[in-house]
Amino acid sequence: MPRRDELLAIAARLFAERGFKNTTVRDIAEEAGILSGSLYHHFASKEAMVDELLDTFQTELWEQYDAIDASDRTPREKLEAVVRASFDAIDQHHSEVAIFQTDAAYLSGFERFAYLEERNKRFRELWTRLLSQGVESGELRADLDIELVYRFLRDTVWVAVRWYRPSGELSPVQVADQYLSILLEGITT
């Protein structure tokens, strides 16, 4: 792995653990065994590091979402697939998801990260549309507030990054199975 990628991986881990603002360039450098100033040979700024992390991750995730949305499935099946893809992202891009969850609100205040808001908007449009289509097709309950179900769904999925550990005993498939089971059928008998 090129040195630059090593440094970016260290930064990703620290940003995820402590938050962006709460991680100093000296922290990153120390973990890499160099001095803080040397980081600037590889990256233009601390912001540029997190930018690169979030941007590449989001691009990759949306390729999957778009493929699912364009596929030949019922709304409910698409919802399931999107949820599974999201848990996959939590598994394979754990740090990036954690950073997004923790620092997106703060970062989106800067012009540089305006694309975060844009992605959030697209995300909301996709999920609420799938929910509406699910209600129309009769697969989903019609008595629920779509907007509220959307927030419920979105939060339950992404907040899992806080406790999920990629190398743990639960696979993303197992977690997705149980989450979807609860979500679709409820926890009562």
Added chain:
Amino acid sequence: MPRRDELLAIAARLFAERGFKNTTVRDIAEEAGILSGSLYHHFASKEAMVDELLDTFQTELWEQYDAIDASDRTPREKLEAVVRASFDAIDQHHSEVAIFQTDAAYLSGFERFAYLEERNKRFRELWTRLLSQGVESGELRADLDIELVYRFLRDTVWVAVRWYRPSGELSPVQVADQYLSILLEGITT
């Protein structure tokens, strides 16, 4: 309202909006129309402010939890009541819940905030016990992983603080109704 309480309310709002570490004492002072040093006439430190906020809130919340747990209800009814009490807390102590959600992980690293971990532990014990009792009584599904359902339940409830607005059009009762309906019965027809 005494001056001290005013300042604490301002600090609570800013901590909730921007996060603890990301809010400076100068920010708080400016909103109050004073200089940052003057805050130290009322509070010993910035940490003391957030400590007071979190401590009083947690104490109040647990009075309700304990009352519910000691009441004469079935496990499922207790779960419902605890969820409703939690949404009430989001409504009435919005800033404190937001701070707890955002900064508890960071703060609990300090000795001063060791009680946060302790509360989390008690919280987990209460909820998992109610879930287990619900399964035993036949009210809840037996095929689900209790630990995972607990995390699901906990996160879905508390993460709502990110979008819920106390003065908005949705009351905590309405939100709790829908959340419980999804959780208990699922979103499918």
Added chain:
DNA sequence: CCAGAAACCAAACAAGTGCTTGGTAGGGTA
């Protein structure tokens, strides 16, 4: 009106922050 308390100011300090600058070590290439 006046003493004392409560609230605040003005100025600074030490530590920590992101980042810059000019230089150096070392390996690969012609």
Added chain:
DNA sequence: TACCCTACCAAGCACTTGTTTGGTTTCTGG
């Protein structure tokens, strides 16, 4: 050998951070 390029160091700069100190204003009860 001479050259270059990647990776890094050493030192520091300008700024922000939480906090302290000694003094001043404002309010209130007797």
